[in-house]
Amino acid sequence: MRTRLRNRHSKAPDQLRDALAPSRYADVxxxxxxxxxxxQLTEGQMLVNQALVEKIIACQHSEASLRASEQQLHALxxxxxxxxxxxxxxxxxxxxxxxxxxxxxLRLDIVTLHQQTDDQRGRLHDWVSAALGNVDETLRTVKHxxxxxxxxxxxxxxxxxxxxxxxxxxxxxGIACDVQADGRxxxxxxxxxxxMSLHRVLRESLDNVCRHSLAxxxxxxxxxxxxxxxxxxxxxxxxxxxxxxxxxxxxxxATQQEQVAAHGGTLVVNGAHTQGAHIVVRLxxxxxxxxxxxxxx
Numbered sequence: 001m002r003t004r005l006r007n008r009h010s011k012a013p014d015q016l017r018d019a020l021a022p023s024r025y026a027d028v029x030x031x032x033x034x035x036x037x038x039x040q041l042t043e044g045q046m047l048v049n050q051a052l053v054e055k056i057i058a059c060q061h062s063e064a065s066l067r068a069s070e071q072q073l074h075a076l077x078x079x080x081x082x083x084x085x086x087x088x089x090x091x092x093x094x095x096x097x098x099x100x101x102x103x104x105x106l107r108l109d110i111v112t113l114h115q116q117t118d119d120q121r122g123r124l125h126d127w128v129s130a131a132l133g134n135v136d137e138t139l140r141t142v143k144h145x146x147x148x149x150x151x152x153x154x155x156x157x158x159x160x161x162x163x164x165x166x167x168x169x170x171x172x173x174g175i176a177c178d179v180q181a182d183g184r185x186x187x188x189x190x191x192x193x194x195x196m197s198l199h200r201v202l203r204e205s206l207d208n209v210c211r212h213s214l215a216x217x218x219x220x221x222x223x224x225x226x227x228x229x230x231x232x233x234x235x236x237x238x239x240x241x242x243x244x245x246x247x248x249x250x251x252x253x254a255t256q257q258e259q260v261a262a263h264g265g266t267l268v269v270n271g272a273h274t275q276g277a278h279i280v281v282r283l284x285x286x287x288x289x290x291x292x293x294x295x296x297x
Contacts, residue, residue: 078262085193092149100142107135154195157186158229161195162220165202169218173210181222188224194283197263198231201256201281205233208253213237213277224285228265233279256281 110132117125146152153161159181166177202220209218215237222231253269260267265283 074262081259081262082193085196088149089192092146095142095149096146100139100146103135103139103142107132107139110135150196151199154192154199158188158190158195158198159183159186159222161199162202162222162231165199165206166218166220169206169210175210175216175218177206177218177220179220179222181220185222185224185229188285190229190285194229194263194285197256197259197265198229198281198283201260201267201279202231202233204253204256205277205279209233209235209237209277213239215276227285228282229285230280230282233277233281235276237276239276 110128114125114128114132117128151161151164153164156164159179162179162181166179169175170177206218209215213235215235218233218235220231220233222229224230253267257267260281260283263283265281267282268280270278
């Protein structure tokens with residue numbers, strides 16, 4: 001009896017082992033499947049990372065190429081502007097020296113002829129009067145063209161340019177325009193292209209004041225600090241929103257910002273509603289003046 005029980009109990013571990021064997025096999029198979037899945041996931045992640053790295057490198061190359069293209073474009077535009085300014089200056093000088101002087105000589109001849117005619121030669125007198133009027137109108141047109149090509153005040157200095165433009169603006173619009181600037185600024189050697197860029201910003205700003213601001217006073221403040229020429233233009237009008245979408249075909253200030261930036265300067269516009277507009281343009285002086293630490297203001 002004891003022997004039979006012992007034999008029965010001795011078979012139990014074997015039976016338990018046999019019963020657990022499928023479970024162990026399943027665990028081994030599951031472990032192998034999990035390892036394979038993890039391996040596939042890792043390999044897939046590596047491929048994704050590699051593709052991402054390649055895309056980042058391609059983007060970096062594209063960005064570098066774009067920056068190089070932008071630099072070339074800026075250099076080309078700067079060269080084009082310099083050539084354009086030189087050509088405008090040459091044409092302005094030729095118009096002034098040739099056409100302008102010839103018209104003045106012609107006017108003197110016509111004035112002399114006009115004085116020698118009288119009412120007894122009514123038709124001739126009227127014809128000479130009409131000719132004199134035509135010459136005067138042509139002279140005014142030439143003067144306007146010369147002003148557009150190259151303002152006469154530029155030859156006198158930056159302060160003189162501001163004062164001339166302020167006087168012309170007040171005379172044309174009836175809006176008071178005050179200029180605050182140290183006369184010693186006219187003694188500074190300022191690059192011609194810088195003067196032209198500053199003049200264009202001034203004209204564009206004054207034109208906007210006249211057309212949109214409803215202001216009755218404008219203030220111009222010019223200083224030179226650390227090799228930079230700074231002009232602030234303020235009015236007491238209704239102001240505007242610089243972030244508002246531009247009207248179709250309206251690129252005035254945007255164009256000026258690009259031109260100022262091309263010269264290494266900045267143009268900041270603040271048009272808070274009911275507080276008027278405030279524009280500040282900063283431009284470098286000539287290359288030899290950029291390192292100067294002298295402040296005038």
